[in-house]
Amino acid sequence: MIKTVIFDMDGVIVDTEPVHSYAFHQHFKNLGIDVSDAVYATLLGKSTKNVYQSLKEKFHLDADIQTLINQKRAIFNDAFDHKPDLFLIDGVEDLIKDLYSKGMQLIVASSSSKQTIDRVFKRFNLYQYFTDVVSGEDFPKSKPDPEIFLHAAALSKAPKDNCIVIEDSSNGVKAAKAAGIFCIGYDSVHSKMQDLSEADVVIREFSELNFEKIKNLK
Structure with missing residues (x-):
């Protein structure tokens, strides 16, 4: 039982996926990297840390992992707090x-x-x-x-x-x-x-x- x-x-x-998606893609734009829908789909279900570990390696990003996490999280938190249609x-x-x-x-x-x-x-x-x-x-x-x-x-x-x-x-x-x-x-x-x-x-x-x-x- x-x-x-x-x-x-x-x-x-x-x-919260639309909020995460908005935050990630806004951050990707800020970073100047092109993450395709197919690549993004493989990242779903992973922690933010592991997402950026993968992207740092793939796109040779200069910033450290924690900085990338904090940048994305700031975008997410602002969107989350101001999104009225979250149910x-x-x-x-x-x-x-x-x-x-x-x-x-x-x-x-x-x-x-x-x-x-x-x-x-x-x-x-x-x-x-x-x-x-x-x-x-x-x-x-x-x-x-x-x-x-x-x-x-x-x-x-x-x-x-x-x-x-x-x-x-x-x-x-x-x-x-x-x-x-x-x-x-x-x-x-x-x-x-x-x-x-x-x-x-x-x-x-x-x-x-x-x-x-x-x-x-x-």
Whole structure:
């Protein structure tokens, strides 16, 4: 029986991807580099640190990684704070409340920085539902490396076999499966160019899930 649900955040709980995309592409413009849509798609699900490690090598950027991160983060924070049409993904709040009310442990494992997670969780009052929040910035490698999910599962009150992951990116699904955790792929309008074929189950709406359906998965 499933005891713990591990949620990705971007694209699963809240669609901050347009804000991230705006911030990244504005920063790419400032840096004078041309990042194609195909290359950008391969970066989704990675931490900002790992994104800029890849781009620094590919485009021979002079600035150090932390400077690049700080520049992008400043653009993101300004856009996030002034964007009025930022909402939770349709149906996810009802699912979170349903799972929480029935005693399911909820954990977030996101490639986003602690600062970004904190902004989202405070804006939408989500801390009350989650026992733990795990940020990708605490790990040397990003998804598809499984470490973030292995760590999240270690925080579960139940064994790893009683955990599931909900992800919307190719890298996230690969990370969950590499960690040996059952994975639900969320195939939404925001999951552009993402291959979720390795997921154990694929959904298109959160209305397809509830406590009764999740507890008996596997």
